[in-house]
Amino acid sequence: EAGVAQSPRYKIIEKRQSVAFWCNPISGHATLYWYQQILGQGPKLLIQFQNNGVVDDSQLPKDRFSAERLKGVDSTLKIQPAKLEDSAVYLCASSLDGTPNEKLFFGSGTQLSVL
Amino acid sequence: AQSVTQLGSHVSVSEGALVLLRCNYSSSVPPYLFWYVQYPNQGLQLLLKYTSAATLVKGINGFEAEFKKSETSFHLTKPSAHMSDAAEYFCAVSSNTGNQFYFGTGTSLTVIP
Numbered sequence: 069e070a071g072v073a074q075s076p077r078y079k080i081i082e083k084r085q086s087v088a089f090w091c092n093p094i095s096g097h098a099t100l101y102w103y104q105q106i107l108g109q110g111p112k113l114l115i116q117f118q119n120n121g122v123v124d125d126s127q128l129p130k131d132r133f134s135a136e137r138l139k140g141v142d143s144t145l146k147i148q149p150a151k152l153e154d155s156a157v158y159l160c161a162s163s164l165d166g167t168p169n170e171k172l173f174f175g176s177g178t179q180l181s182v183l
Numbered sequence: 184a185q186s187v188t189q190l191g192s193h194v195s196v197s198e199g200a201l202v203l204l205r206c207n208y209s210s211s212v213p214p215y216l217f218w219y220v221q222y223p224n225q226g227l228q229l230l231l232k233y234t235s236a237a238t239l240v241k242g243i244n245g246f247e248a249e250f251k252k253s254e255t256s257f258h259l260t261k262p263s264a265h266m267s268d269a270a271e272y273f274c275a276v277s278s279n280t281g282n283q284f285y286f287g288t289g290t291s292l293t294v295i296p
Contacts, residue, residue: 072226108192110273110286111227124283159226168277169215169234172284174226 070094072175074160080181086148089178092141093162099123101172102135102145103159111159117143118166147180155182185210187274189287197295202246202261204290206274209255216257217275217284218248227273233257244268269294 073092081087093100098119103111114133115125120140128135132151137143147154157177163170190205208214215234219227231242238250244267248259259272274287 108288110275110288112286113283116283161227169232171229171232172219172227174219174228176224176226 072173074175078179082183084149088146089158091143091160097162099163099166100143101161105157150182152182185276185285187276187287189274189290193291195293196264199263202264204259204272206257208276212278214276214278218259219273221271264294266294
């Protein structure tokens with residue numbers, strides 16, 4: 069089966085610029101997650117979608133980060149304007165229906181460097 | 184509130200030696216516990232998970248972990264390390280009162296030939 073697809077693989081921008089990441093989850097997976105992984109830390113959940121609705125965005129910095137999953141399939145995460153501390157790997161994951169004991173399938177991530 | 188603590192950000196073992204990666208959890212309700220592995224330039228992959236069916240959980244690639252409620256631990260072990268085991272390992276917790284996963288800070292495993 070095809071895995072979780074993410075693009076781009078790498079992105080380098082200057083602070084105050086904007087950037088967008090794209091994620092296509094595994095076909096049929098209702099739940100989609102965006103995680104931020106800063107170097108030396110574990111992944112931190114930014115936002116969780118169930119189909120096209122938001123389940124949890126409590127840790128999303130809403131003044132600069134936004135995400136959408138309009139048709140309940142693929143998703144985009146945007147940062148505008150970017151700050152130096154946004155440098156991280158942004159991971160997308162999906163699961164079948166979002167139950168707590170369910171396996172997450174991760175993409176390879178987008179490595180963002182903000183200069 | 185739930186969290187996991189991984190003791191030791193870097194672990195080095197010789198090829199063929201025992202691998203032991205430590206994870207302690209904090210949860211106010213019975214947790215679900217997971218170990219994920221991240222190989223260089225790849226996404227995280229599930230190694231194994233504990234969902235209360237059995238305290239000793241066997242995963243892929245010869246890894247296993249034992250849930251010890253008295254010690255609030257879920258340590259990952261493998262009897263004999265292989266060079267291909269070199270990777271970053273993350274412990275994670277969730278519970279049936281919420282569907283958010285909390286990841287530890289990770290342990291980088293180096294296998295010395």
